[in-house]
Amino acid sequence: MLEKIESLEAEHAKAVAGGGEKYVARHRARGKLTARERIELLVDEGSAFLELQPLIGWGSDFAVGGSIVTGIGVVEGVECLIVANDPTVKGGSLNPFSLKKSFRAAEIAARNGLPTINLTESGGADLPTQKDIFIPGGQGFRDLTRASARKQPTISVVFGNSTAGGAYVPGMSDYVIMVKEQAKVFLAGPPLVKMATGEDTDDESLGGAEMHSRTSGSSDFLAVDEQDAIRLARRVVARLNWRKHGPAPAPAYAEPDLDPDGLLDLIPTDLKEPFDPREAILRIVDGVSADAGGDNGVAFDEFKPLYGPSLCVGWARLHGYEIGILANARGVLMSEEAQKAAQFIQLANQKDTPLLFLHNTTGYMVGAEYEQRGIIKHGAQMINAVSNSKVPHLTVIMGASYGAGNYGMNGRAYDPRFLFTWPSAKSAVMGPQQLAGVMEIVARQSAESKGEVFDAEAFAGVKAMVEGMIEEQSLPYFLSGLGYDDGVIDPRDTRTVLGICLSVIATQPIEGAMNFGVFRL
Known part of the structure; x- marks a missing residue:
């Protein structure tokens, strides 16, 4: 089991590595924190963060973890569902696994009545996979508005790009915080605006944090930097007047009888x-x-x-x-x-x-x-x-x-x-041996029904292949x-x-x- 756990830690390390050393270094050179560093500052000091689905996308062509980090953390004494884009993975763009993971996070928040905090920095959909993202992706915006209707607060902290469909995450959140000179929230960036309307504009006037805080009103709080944005998010949670409505645990309990x-x-x-x-x-x-x-x-x-x-x-x-x-x-x-x-x-x-x-x-x-x-x-x-x-x-x-x-x-x-x-x-x-054995019995009966001789030696290779495939898919x-x-x-x-x-x-x-x-x- 220790060997299996060592292997598990190696797989988790792939998710923690995000887009790899090159892209993490580039991100830090811009003066930015990684997704998990933002979470670490957001949750209460010394408290646990229960990360969810860290290995989603394992075995696929996409980075392990789905380019987002999701989990449950305690912020100002309140358990919150936290979703953080990982901008070191293709600029935080969303692929089919990102979508699946974010939908599961929204489901957990809904069924357990949790506030949601989005730590946003994403270039939107991963365009080569748009056919798998565009239609179902609208569910994410629907979930945000339904959460608000259930009186489950939604908070968006925008650290960088939040463009195209991604602009609706802050647009549909109850509380929005944007980082000065970093946040960029618009439905279409300057190049697309130029192509669509002929207008010449720039990032800041089109969707910068100051513009949204002073002019459009899409931002509720203007943060001077990332740490300040996280401080403001914690203050928002502290003022939610949040309370639990379920059963309380026993006031005292013992550790397990066995080690x-x-x-x-x-x-x-x-x-x-x-x-x-x-x-x-x-x-x-x-x-x-x-x-x-x-x-x-x-x-x-x-x-x-x-x-x-x-x-x-x-x-x-x-x-x-x-x-x-x-x-x-x-x-x-x-x-x-x-x-x-x-x-x-x-x-x-x-x-x-x-x-x-x-x-x-x-x-x-x-x-x-x-x-x-x-x-x-x-x-x-x-x-x-x-x-x-x-x-x-x-x-x-x-x-x-x-x-x-x-x-x-x-x-x-x-x-x-x-x-x-x-x-x-x-x-x-069923087990690999059982499934392969059933296939052999069916193949043997099929051959006999046709008056043919069953070639057990030839089928042995098929049987071994099936056993290996089922074994792998059951892990x-x-x-x-x-x-x-x-x-x-x-x-x-x-x-x-x-x-x-x-x-x-x-x-x-x-x-x-x-x-x-x-x-x-």
Whole structure:
């Protein structure tokens, strides 16, 4: 696992590097801060910044990270969704991955009721990919106006270019700060204006910070430099009169009973080998402490421990927040596990408690015996409960997450508030060997039906190729690159990451579902 984490750090370093040394040096030579330096100054001193989707675009022709940095940080005591263009990557221009990442950030802000701070410096759309950006790109402006309508403040701090469609980011924000002699906000730059109208103009009179602050009124605050702009942004947040409306955590809580470093030894190299999820749970949740109350000496209250043992479910606290946990114990989900999960999810909704799903599943059990016992309808009950549950869901894929088990355990398609993966995770429709084996069986049957001899030796190369392709496509970097998670994390950081997420969720009231769909019994 340490080797996987070292590899993960190397991949994260690619995102942090932005456009590379040459373009970072050019940016600094202009007296400007990098995107992450701006964020570092913006958030409260000593507080954490939970970066989201840092590896999006991995494996593509675009720079890792999608030319923007998104995440959640505390500004003047207020949790905010922060979006920062990285101008060292093609001038901060937006590519298809940038769009996907920004839409996910807007979704997180909307569902959790967070103010949004845009640290803006972008040349607009990456023109060679405009066909993938222009039409869906309008959603970003729509999201800004809808956030304002929900009374979720939007703040734009303009550090440089914000042109063409990018001009609408400050144009549609509640509060706008522009940096003197740096910000340039216009629908069309001087060359395009010349071509369109014949008018000769310059950057400053067309869209400079002073013009927008003194003449157009598009800027609310004129900053003398970048540090001053960040100071002004912090003052705006301080005056938002912001307050949280969700449940407060327990006033005191204990650190986990078991050492979180033990998470490094937990996941077997071969994901077919089971492990006890209680070992993970007790390294993540609040421990037992007389000073902290300790929930009567129990860190994890397991529910139905003797029924459906392949799924471990129960109640705990994490950083003082009450949660329900569903964790796969032996990978496969059978009828008993599915029914137990459905009941547990209903109970969580009855008492307005968020749910945490810890994945290590190969899917629902197959075979004549299990079909006859009703595995389809029992699995459907679990997926029904997950789909119609209204309490917030958090998901961590620790090991395997295959087939419909990914759905039942609240995979990306089921709208978890946040989803993270460990470096040990794998997710696909099925395992590489199983998928290649199915293809071989089908090919063999097809040959026999035609009266032909199946060439097993020739098919071996196809089988090996398929196994390799599925193996690669099931790895966490590949999935994270497509935006299917919110980040690949060091297992030892799981408790901290989930604690931040639970605090964010508590910005709004938590209310469970009153009704579920028809359960086929």
